[in-house]
Amino acid sequence: MxxxxxxxxxxxxxxxxxxxxxxxxxxxxxxxxxxxxxxxxxxxxxxxxGLSPLSDDAFKLSRWSTAETLVVLDAEGDARPALATSWKQHGTSWTFTLRDGVTFHDGTPLTARDVERSLTRAATASPKPRILDGVRLGVRASGRTVTLTTAAPDPLLPQRLSSPQLSVLSARAYRGKTVDPVGTGTxxxxxxxxxxxxxxxxxxxxxxxxxxxxxxxxxxxxxxxxxxxxxxxxxxxxxIVEAVPVSQAALLDQDLVTEVPMPRTNTLYLNTRKGPFRDPALRAAARRAIDARPLVEGVYEGRADLAEGLLGPAVTWADGLRPTRTPAPAGDPDGAVITIGTFTDRAELPEVAQALQQQLRAAGFTVRLDVREYAAIEADALAGAFDAFLLSRATVLDSGDPAAYLFSDFSSEGSFNLSQLADPGVDAALRKAADAPAGDTRRRAVMAAEAAVLATDAAVPLLHERVVQGDxxxxxxxxxxxxxxxxxxxxxxxx
Missing domain, CATH: 3.40.190.10 (Periplasmic binding protein-like II)
Structure with a gap:
């Protein structure tokens, strides 16, 4: 109460x-x-x-239907026409044909040169839009087509171009040192x-x-x-009110509240490189000790979905392709001391951490918490300073594709590898998923990679958050x- x-x-x-x-x-x-x-x-x-499309502000421009990209994503995460009507791959290049009859808000017509200018500015920005991390992108306009070239074949390039950070704006937007979206979208x-x-x-x-x-x-x-x-x-x-807090949703007329599963998972990452969780049996013991149901019903007041894996119901195809897995045998914690880190920026996470502390203590662990603002804790988390780290993590990132998230978080080369995981089997599965062509082949490879990660107990998925919106x-x-x-x-x- x-x-x-x-x-x-x-x-x-x-x-x-x-x-x-x-x-x-x-x-x-x-x-x-x-x-x-x-x-x-x-x-x-x-x-x-300043609402620059080269920053996270780009998502506001997209949500207001003012700036647009060459392609958009459908519910399955596949690329569909927007400012481009068709595209075709030739080795390391993709050629996109532009839609006719498009004008910018300043009255000028959309040309291939405009697309070349916008995408080149994004590809050479510092920092780059995150969807282009590790991607060397060349752009060349010709008539009503634009050809994009990468250093290696990229089966995901059309999906990358759906990122709002790669919106196409008119020439007027680029006259200054910063990109100005006022009156320059489509x-x-x-x-x-x-x-x-x-x-x-x-x-x-x-x-x-x-x-x-x-x-x-x-x-x-x-x-x-x-x-x-x-x-x-x-x-x-x-x-319209976006991001209604869970604690406030129950106080509103429920006819005005809509909940939609979102591709965001609350996960407890376990440090596999040092500390007690180097032992796979203790990781299995932690996984077995955790019951996420009280978190969903209590902390999230029923406005979240219990996790069956790293990918939740917002990734609509995941559950049907998820293989059955046999849990690894668990060891005896015997008072092992662990520190769980998390942050205050997402209001529910400290409360979730406290609940996990109680559950793990009941299983025989000695548990300490370290809770700070995210800006003050991220560096320590990435350096492996904690035995476990509780994070709310987007699982499809900007491309709408889970392979990038899985590689970032669980590959030995990943830039966000909180679990410090370096497992040859996981690396092989992640490489296969990253290289697979878009469609069913890629989806099956992604689910095989998820299974490989979960088999290590390097991460314990807890729940999937929902978008709570008021209309x-x-x-x-x-x-x-x-x-x-x-x-x-x-x-x-x-x-």
């Missing part, structure tokens, strides 16, 4: 602050009531890089105004190649406080996207 009571008090306090958060902008483009046909959106994270809504980290406004772009949007525009307010975002929905100050009663057609790339689409409007 403690959490709902405290949440209700916080929600009341947050409501007092909403008038200031949702005040109209000086030019009339704010989020106040009375603007017919516009959609008011409360978003969690303010821009960090989407259904034209970005007209950005007020620092406070708000943004977009108007319908009537020249959109995909047809006229149903809403007249979008008014965005950035509200980092989750209680305030939930209150914005409850008080009618916002039409007011009059909202029609808002996207509920597990990859969090779409939110307001051309079909979204408020009655």
């Amino acid at each position: 403690r959490r709902p009571l405290l949440s209700a008090l916080a929600l009341t306090s947050a409501s007092v602050l909403l008038t200031g958060c949702f005040a109209a902008a000086p030019d009339g483009g704010g989020t106040a009531r009375g603007q017919d046909g516009r959609v008011r959106v409360a978003m969690m994270n303010p821009p960090r890089s 989407g259904a809504f034209r970005l007209t105004r950005v007020d620092g980290t406070t708000s943004a406004s977009l108007d319908r772009y009537d020249g959109y190649w995909g047809g006229r949007a149903k809403a007249a525009g979008i008014d965005v307010t950035f509200v980092p406080d989750g209680t305030a975002r939930a209150a914005a929905l409850r008080t009618g100050e916002a039409d 007011a009663a009059g909202v029609v057609g808002a996207a509920h996207d597990p990859r969090e790339r779409l939110l307001v689409t051309p079909d979204t409007y408020v009655k």
Whole structure:
């Protein structure tokens, strides 16, 4: 009962602050009531890089349907046409044919040279968009086609190009030292105004190649406080609220709350290089001692999915291809001392860590916790300073493909190998998955790689998080996207 009571008090306090958060902008483009046909959106994270598409801010541009990429991903993670209508591979090169009739928000037509400029700027940026980590990309325009060349054959290149960080903008966006997305996209809504980290406004772009949007525009307010975002929905100050905290969702009208499985898994990574968990039998003992059901029902109040593996229900094909595995025999902890690290940035993780501490103590381990902000703990985690590390991790990354996540986290060459795993069998399975062609062959190889990782007990998957989104009663057609790339689409409007 403690959490709902405290949440209700916080929600009341947050409501007092909403008038200031949702005040109209000086030019009339704010989020106040009375603007017919516009959609008011409360978003969690303010821009960090001036809405540059070369940063994580690119996902905001995608969620507002203002900047677009050559391809998009379908529910299975396969590439589908967007600004490009077709593509073909020739060894280390892929040639993309552009869609006719596309114009930028400044009125200029989309050309192959525009695509070359945007993708070259991304490929030579410092730092690069993460989807291009380790990729040497050459871009050459010719007529209505663009040819992209990599150092080695890349079966995943079309999926990579779906990343919002590889959006195509007009020449005007690149006149300064930073990339400016205001009025330079190709989407259904034209970005007209950005007020620092406070708000943004977009108007319908009537020249959109995909047809006229149903809403007249979008008014965005950035509200980092989750209680305030939930209150914005409850008080009618916002039409769409992203990332409603689990602790607040139960306090809202449940008809206004939508939950969608997302490709994000809470996993306990066990240090296989040093400390007690060098012993596979003790890793097996930890895995056997952990019961994630109380975490799902208690900490996440039923708004999460119990993990059967590293890949959850948001990866729609994973469960049907997952092989049966036989658990390794467990040893006796006999008081072995372990330290679990985690961070406070995701509110539920410290509570999950406390529950795991109790379960592992009951199994015979001596357990200490080290909880800090993520910025203060990441370096130690990557260096293997903890016996175990609790992390909420996206499992398909920007390409929509789990192979990149598995390689990053569990390969002996992986850049995010918290388990310090160096297993020849796992490495071989990961290489096979990374090299497999897109489609069923790649999916089966990915699931074989997952099985190889889980057989080592280097990671104990706990649960899969869900996107919890609030839509007011009059909202029609808002996207509920597990990859969090779409939110307001051309079909979204408020009655």
